[in-house]
Amino acid sequence: xxxxxxxxxxxxxxxxxxxxxxxxxxxxxxxxxxxxxxxxxxxxxxxxxxxxxxxxxxxxxxxxxxxxxxxxxxxxxxxxxxxxxxxxxxxxxxxxxxxxxxxxxxxxxxxxxxxxxxxxxxxxxxxxxxxxxxxxxxxxxxxxxxxxxxxxxxxxxxxxxxxxxxxxxxxxxxxxxxxxxxxxxxxxxxxxxxxxxxxxxxxxxxxxxxxxxxxxxxxxxxxxxxxxxxxxxxxxxxxxxxxxxxxxxxxxxxxxxxxxxxxxxxxxxxxxxxxxxxxxxxxxxxxxxxxxxxxxxxxxxxxxxxxx
Amino acid sequence: xxxxxxxxxxxxxxxxxxxxxxxxxxxxxxxxxxxxxxxxxxxxxxxxxxxxxxxxxxxxxxxxxxxxxxxxxxxxxxxxxxxxxxxxxxxxxxxxxxxxxxxxxxxxxxxxxxxxxxxxxxxxxxxxxxxxxxxxxxxxxxxxxxxxxxxxxxxxxxxxxxxxxxxxxxxxxxxxxxxxxxxxxxxxxxxxxxxxxxxxxxxxxxxxxxxxxxxxxxxxxxxxxxxxxxxxxxxxxxxxxxxxxxxxxxxxxxxxxxxxxxxxxxxxxxxxxxxxxxxxxxxxxxxxxxxxxxxxxxxxxxxxxxxx
Numbered sequence: 001x002x003x004x005x006x007x008x009x010x011x012x013x014x015x016x017x018x019x020x021x022x023x024x025x026x027x028x029x030x031x032x033x034x035x036x037x038x039x040x041x042x043x044x045x046x047x048x049x050x051x052x053x054x055x056x057x058x059x060x061x062x063x064x065x066x067x068x069x070x071x072x073x074x075x076x077x078x079x080x081x082x083x084x085x086x087x088x089x090x091x092x093x094x095x096x097x098x099x100x101x102x103x104x105x106x107x108x109x110x111x112x113x114x115x116x117x118x119x120x121x122x123x124x125x126x127x128x129x130x131x132x133x134x135x136x137x138x139x140x141x142x143x144x145x146x147x148x149x150x151x152x153x154x155x156x157x158x159x160x161x162x163x164x165x166x167x168x169x170x171x172x173x174x175x176x177x178x179x180x181x182x183x184x185x186x187x188x189x190x191x192x193x194x195x196x197x198x199x200x201x202x203x204x205x206x207x208x209x210x211x212x213x214x215x216x217x218x219x220x221x222x223x224x225x226x227x228x229x230x231x232x233x234x235x236x237x238x239x240x241x242x243x244x245x246x247x248x249x250x251x252x253x254x255x256x257x258x259x260x261x262x263x264x265x266x267x268x269x270x271x272x273x274x275x276x277x278x279x280x281x282x283x284x285x286x287x288x289x290x291x292x293x294x295x296x297x298x299x300x301x302x303x304x305x306x307x308x
Numbered sequence: 309x310x311x312x313x314x315x316x317x318x319x320x321x322x323x324x325x326x327x328x329x330x331x332x333x334x335x336x337x338x339x340x341x342x343x344x345x346x347x348x349x350x351x352x353x354x355x356x357x358x359x360x361x362x363x364x365x366x367x368x369x370x371x372x373x374x375x376x377x378x379x380x381x382x383x384x385x386x387x388x389x390x391x392x393x394x395x396x397x398x399x400x401x402x403x404x405x406x407x408x409x410x411x412x413x414x415x416x417x418x419x420x421x422x423x424x425x426x427x428x429x430x431x432x433x434x435x436x437x438x439x440x441x442x443x444x445x446x447x448x449x450x451x452x453x454x455x456x457x458x459x460x461x462x463x464x465x466x467x468x469x470x471x472x473x474x475x476x477x478x479x480x481x482x483x484x485x486x487x488x489x490x491x492x493x494x495x496x497x498x499x500x501x502x503x504x505x506x507x508x509x510x511x512x513x514x515x516x517x518x519x520x521x522x523x524x525x526x527x528x529x530x531x532x533x534x535x536x537x538x539x540x541x542x543x544x545x546x547x548x549x550x551x552x553x554x555x556x557x558x559x560x561x562x563x564x565x566x567x568x569x570x571x572x573x574x575x576x577x578x579x580x581x582x583x584x585x586x587x588x589x590x591x592x593x594x595x596x597x598x599x600x601x602x603x604x605x606x607x608x609x610x611x612x613x614x615x616x
Binding site: 021024036041042043045046071073074076077078079080082083084087105106107108109110112113115116118119120124126127128129131133134142143144145146147148149167170171172173174175176177178179181182183184188191192195238 | 329332344349350351353354379381382384385386387388390391392395413414415416417418420421423424426427428432434435436437439441442450451452453454455456457475478479480481482483484485486487489490491492496499500503546
């Protein structure tokens, strides 16, 4: 799946992943109204609203980007109907041949991580049958448990040719509270990065590992150091746009081949129609605004990559 | 909710939480057969099998223990039907007046953590209505993001009088890989513990905080040090029984008042009928075996607490 991701990034000339993190407040009135008419102001109604909203965006952008990253929390907050909308979204994106990164940030002891890996990137055997519970291509994983919390994912990655992105340095303001603490004179996130590089060796695709990492866009200096520690890791970079990361800051995350990083934008794309520069599209053409925002983001990032 | 947990622990004289972590291989043949007859060897069938299995155990133990801890991964691996079984299990436990600790180990940046807190211990507003998506009383949380990944949970705890258990030192063999790294001469888990104690100050119940922590049963020495750092935290202790923790090791996790810790057993209780000492119950009386295992565990732990 990492080979497919790299190929699609090259074909689209877009190292971009669109974060499908719908908030009810992003969903245009007309879609909300339709959903309430059908299901009432219920969990089912909210789930329908975010699903229809997603579908509009996916239809508008699927030919421009290699990948999407639905954040499961945004669905989980609508209970079972919300998780059904998550599944519908994943399935629809796969129909459109998009690479799907499940942003689930799971992490636990071994036997439990096996269950999470099965749920998101694996298969479950029931009697003589086998099922794919959620069918993402990649999932994000928390490293706090160390290798025996990670190994079950590696096993499933090898078996299924799917992948994971392990949190190394997150994009939020307080990420340094634990991640930046010095261990033998080096920040903890560097130790995590060295482990990720090592773990990734046994899951190599053609040029990159099935085991990637997450590093926030807000730390270009750290990005540079971490890039060197993990040359074979794809870096999933959240924090561009809404969280303050600028295209100029992104160059250090890429390798000399112009590959090795994929930049996430969520709100900046999916709620583009709410921004002054795309206001002309209006609510009913929210998906066209998202398409234009992708085009603009692609240009913004490629400008920096060319001069890199 | 922490007050209710403490009260129920005292009433039952049982600082015990039963981990409802069903594996399909634990479910007795006769229940599996019934589920396959009804739904086939499908995700729905598996979900029905684990739900019926859980129900039998809950009916057999609810008057003996204060709390249960369903591990969501074990349900998530069966997709949407599995998560429906999770919800049914939570709801049924609440009907039986059990305190429910959702073992979900979520953790993310602020806005995403808000969504997770809403999903598991909060309420979601949809138009003029408000819904409780999953309705646990407590949830487990990963600290890797630092305070702004934790604050949304604290806010919901205060609002809803529900609680969280933050991972400090996990029970798995490789937990030390990052958690034991020395930061200013002290292990990282101690730094996390000091933060947990601080964060918990603003969410106090009568004698304990709504913010507890998780420390594996396999480290009695660490338990002692961490108990002192976090006198107001309830410690959720996994790893007793199947993972190798012994009752003798548990004393340091408790305060002098005999409170302050709650010991989890999963497989040792729910799959008791598979152990030689409970084999006499047989498959069909698997729930009676679980009941006896709870009684034996209670005795085992109280023996140590008395001499404490």
